[in-house]
Structure formats: structure tokens, C-alpha cells
Amino acid sequence: MLDYAGLEALAAVVREGSFERAARRLHVTSSAVSQRVKQLEERVGQVLILRGSPCTGTDAGKRLCLHAEQVALLENELRRSNPDLLSDTPIPTLKLAVNADSLSTWFMDAMAEFTSGSNELLDLRIDDQDHTAQRLKEGEVIGAVTATGTTITGCNTWPLGTMRYIAAASPHFVEQYFADGVTPATLALAPIMTYDRNDRLQDRWMNQYHLVAPRSAPPRHFIPSNYGYVRACEVGMGWGMHPTVLIEQQLALGSLVELLPRKPLDVPMYWAHPRSAQASLERLTRCVMAAAKRWLEAV
Amino acid sequence: MLDYAGLEALAAVVREGSFERAARRLHVTSSAVSQRVKQLEERVGQVLILRGSPCTGTDAGKRLCLHAEQVALLENELRRSNPDLLSDTPIPTLKLAVNADSLSTWFMDAMAEFTSGSNELLDLRIDDQDHTAQRLKEGEVIGAVTATGTTITGCNTWPLGTMRYIAAASPHFVEQYFADGVTPATLALAPIMTYDRNDRLQDRWMNQYHLVAPRSAPPRHFIPSNYGYVRACEVGMGWGMHPTVLIEQQLALGSLVELLPRKPLDVPMYWAHPRSAQASLERLTRCVMAAAKRWLEAV
Known part of the structure; x- marks a missing residue:
């Protein structure tokens, strides 16, 4: 051994x-x-x-x-x-990679259920859903919430459902930048709220609905904090893509409004871990699947 | 030139x-x-x-x-x-380093006021208040909210006031871990909610009030997200240090309760930028000072 x-x-x-x-x-x-x-x-x-x-x-x-x-x-x-x-061995810590939006919504349920049933500790890395798989591949984490549905070498992957994003901004911001409608021309000038350099959701949304003006480079703010990101949109600094489940309250209150109704961006999410960790992560995987089922849209 | x-x-x-x-x-x-x-x-x-x-x-x-x-x-x-x-030059982006708790509270006001009066874009780095000064020294950012009151070479430093932190957890967590009181012995076993490896606030609080048991290494969760950090305490994963201004609602609702009344940790905050940037950052500095004055305790 x-x-x-x-x-x-x-x-x-x-x-x-x-x-x-x-x-x-x-x-x-x-x-x-x-x-x-x-x-x-x-x-x-x-x-x-x-x-x-x-x-x-x-x-x-x-x-x-x-x-x-x-x-x-x-x-x-x-x-x-x-x-x-076993004598008094140290309590194990599980390193997990999670995207910020999952952590702010359904993943908290999974953690609460998991930790209430045991003494294991969690050590979270927050990264874009397109980059968490990389951390898993490199052995930095033992489990990851990821948007990578393709096989990750040596890993088991479980579909969790779809996180639905909508483009939203403050009513004042919409008035200021989109009085002439939400078009490639107006979007080219309106500041985009961006989480970090890995965050391509806003671009994916504009691409999906053909809203990109040729050779345009819209201005961008970068705020790598989930709470800060939503608040910055509420105070009118920019428009951004938000998970619908995260901004229900803001939409109800009217502090955020949707830029274009019925034009969501659906991002499928997966749970992945090394095949060798299957036995040791069984209970965590159950908690993750149960929480995702309650919060995410079925695929 | x-x-x-x-x-x-x-x-x-x-x-x-x-x-x-x-x-x-x-x-x-x-x-x-x-x-x-x-x-x-x-x-x-x-x-x-x-x-x-x-x-x-x-x-x-x-x-x-x-x-x-x-x-x-x-x-x-x-x-x-x-x-x-000037012909159409690109819009400048200001790189700033801010601690997560400031961003979640008073700094949002400063950003909202600053960006509403101009077209400058912001690019935020989020780091512990003890580490933002380093990013300034290395030239990575042009301005920083920092806990470093000592002179930073080549920089101007402005006192902003004090952020007051209290130790808090969910009522269920307090029942589970502190039925025998909040003592060095009970704190040695209760999971600590930690933002990241740089976050020493919990240890500083225990040191300040002589609550550290010798050779103890309390279990720690790591959740580097502000919203996630508060929520994880609410769902009962651990106890943590929270800015009072950030958890007013949770305290009022009773989803978080203070571990020990009248035992706060006061952290003085500063705004710092390179002396050479004085002229170009004048308006931002005004917005920062004004917002801090409304939110932080006077020193």
C-alpha cells in the first residue's frame, strides 16, 4: 500500500x-x-x-x-x-467546484442537506460553469457542477436539468438605453454587466437571438460577485443575464425588468465526479440530485 | 513622450x-x-x-x-x-480591488453614483481587505478598499470609517453547538464558516475575546461567495463573522442570531490609490467617501 x-x-x-x-x-x-x-x-x-x-x-x-x-x-x-x-482521525474536507449561480440558488439546499447529516466539511471553488470541469480534470476538486455534458475522462456525469436565464436590467436603464427597442444597434452601446472574463452568457444570448451588430464591442463592467452582480443591475449600471429563480423577487418588485419577453437562454447543468470517488460521494450525489430536481427545469 | x-x-x-x-x-x-x-x-x-x-x-x-x-x-x-x-477614443475601464463585504454594502452606492455621472467602466477584483493593498502595490488595480492603514508606497490613503462585524449563526446551530455556552471548549468543535484562506476574521474575533482553546483546530467550511456565506450560516452549516449592516434583515427575522451580544469586531477601512492618479480619480474618490460616510461607523 x-x-x-x-x-x-x-x-x-x-x-x-x-x-x-x-x-x-x-x-x-x-x-x-x-x-x-x-x-x-x-x-x-x-x-x-x-x-x-x-x-x-x-x-x-x-x-x-x-x-x-x-x-x-x-x-x-x-x-x-x-x-x-477508528481513533480520532481528522474530519475530511470535500473540495467542490460550483458555478456562482448554482451556489446562490439550488446548490445551497444540497449543501444544507448533506452537512446536516454528517460532519464532512466543504471547501468550495467558484468558477464559471464552463470551467469547473477543468478543475475536476486537474484533480483540484472531487466534484463539480458543470455545463460540460460531454464525457470527462475518468468521470461519471449526471444530468441535473436546465437553468433558465433571462436578460434583465433596471427600468431606468431600459428607458435610458432601449427607448428605441432592444436591437443590435442599441445593444452595441448599452453597458453589459459581466461576472468575469469567463462569463460569455450575455454574448451567447445576443448570438442566439441574432442581436449582435457587426464589429461592435459593447462596453462592459466586471463584477465577480453574485450578489453584487444583481445589485449592480438593480442600481442601473448595466444589463445582464440572471437565473430566473434568483431574481423572482426583483421582477415582482419591478427593480429589474426583462429586456425581451419569451427570449430565455437555457443552460443544461451536470454533476460530475471521478469514477473512483463513486462510493465515497454517494450520499453527496443523492443530495445534489434531489436539490437540482426541486429547482431546475427538467430537460 | x-x-x-x-x-x-x-x-x-x-x-x-x-x-x-x-x-x-x-x-x-x-x-x-x-x-x-x-x-x-x-x-x-x-x-x-x-x-x-x-x-x-x-x-x-x-x-x-x-x-x-x-x-x-x-x-x-x-x-x-x-x-x-478628441475623436472617438475607447471608454476607460477602472480596475479596483474591493473586499466582498464592502461590495455587498456601501460600495454599491459609490459605484452607482460614480457610473450614473459618467461613462467610465468598472472592473472589480474581490479580495480580502488585508490583501487588496498588495494588488495596488503591484499595479494590478488603480484604487482599493483596504484594511491597511499604514502608508502604501506612492499611494494616498483616506480613512473611511469602521465596519462592524458580529459573530452569528442560525438558532438551530446555536442550540446544537452552544447549548453549554459560547466558550473555548464549545467553539473548538463548532464548524466555522470561512470565506477563503485569507479570511482571518473569525480567528481575530476569538482572539480578541480570549475564546481560543489551546491546540484547538475547529472544523472549517470554505465558501468564497458573500451571498453564499450568509445563506450557508442561515441553513445552519456554521457560524461566521458578518457585517451588521449586511444581516440586519436576518437578525430581525431571527434566521441568524448573535453568538455573544456586545462583542463586536471593528475593522477600520481605507480607500487608497496611487498618488499619481489623484487627478484622474478625484470624482470616484468623492463618491467613495460619500457612500462610506453614510454606511460606516465614524472612527
């Missing part, structure tokens, strides 16, 4: 970013951590950590960390059923 | 992350962009771009990009007062 003391040291260094912090976390000296990692590297015959600030895992190192997490999850299940078999 | 065609190309490459995207943005060929950057590098005698994916600026390159942004802002002011003097 693998050298699990070395693996624990490796995982702590990658998680904490330095040998010193890993040592504090494991209650040993930092030279002990260094030695354990070195021995593990010699045994597997590969460099596992890129020494720097912060220290990061090499591809092989990240793969081993993922393995360590899966083992910790299985140990935790074992402890739940047979408390006497 | 500097070679501004080269500077525009440099700024576009750093902003877009590649020569190809910069070329599309500037409506020229990518070899033209490459040539302009190369000429600029030869003139200043330094490498300005680290070719990679994405391309990033060297220290000197970032410093020149910051200069280009400041000139663009001044040009925009000039155009506002004398529209005829």
Missing part, C-alpha cells in the same frame, strides 16, 4: 500552501513534514510539490491528494458505522 | 491575456500588436510581457499599464469638457 503518513503530509502542504503551516496543522515539526514528503517522492519516483510561495502540487501530487481525500471520505463512512474501529 | 501606440497594444495584451484577442480588440493583426509591443520593449529597454497563457505583464509592464489607464481617464475627463478635442 501507499505510504499514508507521507500522503497526509503531502495533502497538508498542498492544502495549507507551506511546510510550516502544514507542520502546525499536523502537530509535528516542519522538517518532519519535509522528510515525509521527500520519502514519498522517492518512493513514487516523482516530484510531488512545486516548492514556492504558496507550495502547489504537481500533476502527480494533485492526483495523490485527490486519492488521499477519497480515502479520508471512506474512513469517515467507516467511522460512522463502526465508531470503535 | 512615451510611445502611446505601443502602450495601447501592451495594455490590450495584458488585459485580454493574449496577442490574438488584443489584436481583435484593436482591430489590427496580431503581428502588428506583437511588433508594437516589441518596439516599446526596445525603447524602454525591458521585457514588459511574460509570454504565456495567459500573457501577463512584468512589474515594469504593469506599471506602464497603470500609467496608460490614468492617461485614458484624463482623456475621458478632457472629452467630457471638450467633446470636439
Whole structure:
């Protein structure tokens, strides 16, 4: 079997970013951590950590960390059923990648249900739904909500349903920029609210409904915060694509209005995890599927 | 004077992350962009771009990009007062670093006022208030909301007031973990809601009120989303530090309750920008000061 003391040291260094912090976390000296990692590297015959600030895992190192997490999850299940078999091992932390809109809506239900039934901890990475699969591929996370329906090597993928987006802005903004209608010409001048450089939803919507003027480069604000994104549209800084479930209240109150009725953008969502994690993630997957079923549109 | 065609190309490459995207943005060929950057590098005698994916600026390159942004802002002011003097130059984008809690509360007011009075675009980086100053020092942003009151080299710093944080959790969570009171012993076992690895607010609060048990390592969830952070506390995943202004509604409804009354954590906030940007940021600074005055506690 693998050298699990070395693996624990490796995982702590990658998680904490330095040998010193890993040592504090494991209650040993930092030279002990260094030695354990070195021995593990010699045994597997590969460099596992890129020494720097912060220290990061090499591809092989990240793969081993993922393995360590899966083992910790299985140990935790074992402890739940047979408390006497295991002494006080640390509580496992699950690294997940989720898109911001899912986190603000249905994914919170899944987390609440999952954590209320156990002691596992969650460590979330927030990224665009088109980029979460990449983090899974690189072994940075053990599970991901993604828009990538195609097979991810070594992963199981489960369809969750569709998140429906609509284009919306404040009534004042609509008056100011779209008095002559929502057309390629007016859209070329109206500031677009953008989440980050990976956020292409606004462009996809304009493309889908043939609303892009040739050679136009509409002005863009960038606000990488979900709450900030909605609020910035409410105060009239720009128009943006919003999940309908997220802005129901704003639509009812009239602080946001739809740019074009009956022109939604439907984004199918998937849950994906490494095939090897199937057993350890079974309960989380059940929670994710149940919450998605309540919130998302069936495909 | 500097070679501004080269500077525009440099700024576009750093902003877009590649020569190809910069070329599309500037409506020229990518070899033209490459040539302009190369000429600029030869003139200043330094490498300005680290070719990679994405391309990033060297220290000197970032410093020149910051200069280009400041000139663009001044040009925009000039155009506002004398529209005829300038042909159709691109609208400037201000890169700002803001902590998530400021963005969710008072900073939105500042942005709304600033953008309603002009066409400038905003590009926000969200980071911990202890780390935004670093982004300013590195020339990544032109202005920052920061908790760093000490002088930042080459920058002007303005005190904004104090953001008051309180420790809060759901009533069910308090019942579950703090039935025996909020003590070092009970806090050692209760899951802490953490924004990201830079978030030390929970630890600062426990330290300030001597609530840390020796050698304890409380379990931690990580949810780097403001809205998600508050919601995760509401659904009972953990306890966390919240700005009082952000959770007024939750406290009134009772979905969140304070762990210990009259034990707040006060975090002084500052606005900082490069001294050289004083003229170009005058109006933004006014909007920031005015909004902070309405929301934050006076020091």
C-alpha cells in the first residue's frame, strides 16, 4: 500500500500552501513534514510539490491528494458505522467546484442537506460553469457542477436539468438605453454587466437571438460577485443575464425588468465526479440530485 | 513622450491575456500588436510581457499599464469638457480591488453614483481587505478598499470609517453547538464558516475575546461567495463573522442570531490609490467617501 503518513503530509502542504503551516496543522515539526514528503517522492519516483510561495502540487501530487481525500471520505463512512474501529482521525474536507449561480440558488439546499447529516466539511471553488470541469480534470476538486455534458475522462456525469436565464436590467436603464427597442444597434452601446472574463452568457444570448451588430464591442463592467452582480443591475449600471429563480423577487418588485419577453437562454447543468470517488460521494450525489430536481427545469 | 501606440497594444495584451484577442480588440493583426509591443520593449529597454497563457505583464509592464489607464481617464475627463478635442477614443475601464463585504454594502452606492455621472467602466477584483493593498502595490488595480492603514508606497490613503462585524449563526446551530455556552471548549468543535484562506476574521474575533482553546483546530467550511456565506450560516452549516449592516434583515427575522451580544469586531477601512492618479480619480474618490460616510461607523 501507499505510504499514508507521507500522503497526509503531502495533502497538508498542498492544502495549507507551506511546510510550516502544514507542520502546525499536523502537530509535528516542519522538517518532519519535509522528510515525509521527500520519502514519498522517492518512493513514487516523482516530484510531488512545486516548492514556492504558496507550495502547489504537481500533476502527480494533485492526483495523490485527490486519492488521499477519497480515502479520508471512506474512513469517515467507516467511522460512522463502526465508531470503535477508528481513533480520532481528522474530519475530511470535500473540495467542490460550483458555478456562482448554482451556489446562490439550488446548490445551497444540497449543501444544507448533506452537512446536516454528517460532519464532512466543504471547501468550495467558484468558477464559471464552463470551467469547473477543468478543475475536476486537474484533480483540484472531487466534484463539480458543470455545463460540460460531454464525457470527462475518468468521470461519471449526471444530468441535473436546465437553468433558465433571462436578460434583465433596471427600468431606468431600459428607458435610458432601449427607448428605441432592444436591437443590435442599441445593444452595441448599452453597458453589459459581466461576472468575469469567463462569463460569455450575455454574448451567447445576443448570438442566439441574432442581436449582435457587426464589429461592435459593447462596453462592459466586471463584477465577480453574485450578489453584487444583481445589485449592480438593480442600481442601473448595466444589463445582464440572471437565473430566473434568483431574481423572482426583483421582477415582482419591478427593480429589474426583462429586456425581451419569451427570449430565455437555457443552460443544461451536470454533476460530475471521478469514477473512483463513486462510493465515497454517494450520499453527496443523492443530495445534489434531489436539490437540482426541486429547482431546475427538467430537460 | 512615451510611445502611446505601443502602450495601447501592451495594455490590450495584458488585459485580454493574449496577442490574438488584443489584436481583435484593436482591430489590427496580431503581428502588428506583437511588433508594437516589441518596439516599446526596445525603447524602454525591458521585457514588459511574460509570454504565456495567459500573457501577463512584468512589474515594469504593469506599471506602464497603470500609467496608460490614468492617461485614458484624463482623456475621458478632457472629452467630457471638450467633446470636439478628441475623436472617438475607447471608454476607460477602472480596475479596483474591493473586499466582498464592502461590495455587498456601501460600495454599491459609490459605484452607482460614480457610473450614473459618467461613462467610465468598472472592473472589480474581490479580495480580502488585508490583501487588496498588495494588488495596488503591484499595479494590478488603480484604487482599493483596504484594511491597511499604514502608508502604501506612492499611494494616498483616506480613512473611511469602521465596519462592524458580529459573530452569528442560525438558532438551530446555536442550540446544537452552544447549548453549554459560547466558550473555548464549545467553539473548538463548532464548524466555522470561512470565506477563503485569507479570511482571518473569525480567528481575530476569538482572539480578541480570549475564546481560543489551546491546540484547538475547529472544523472549517470554505465558501468564497458573500451571498453564499450568509445563506450557508442561515441553513445552519456554521457560524461566521458578518457585517451588521449586511444581516440586519436576518437578525430581525431571527434566521441568524448573535453568538455573544456586545462583542463586536471593528475593522477600520481605507480607500487608497496611487498618488499619481489623484487627478484622474478625484470624482470616484468623492463618491467613495460619500457612500462610506453614510454606511460606516465614524472612527
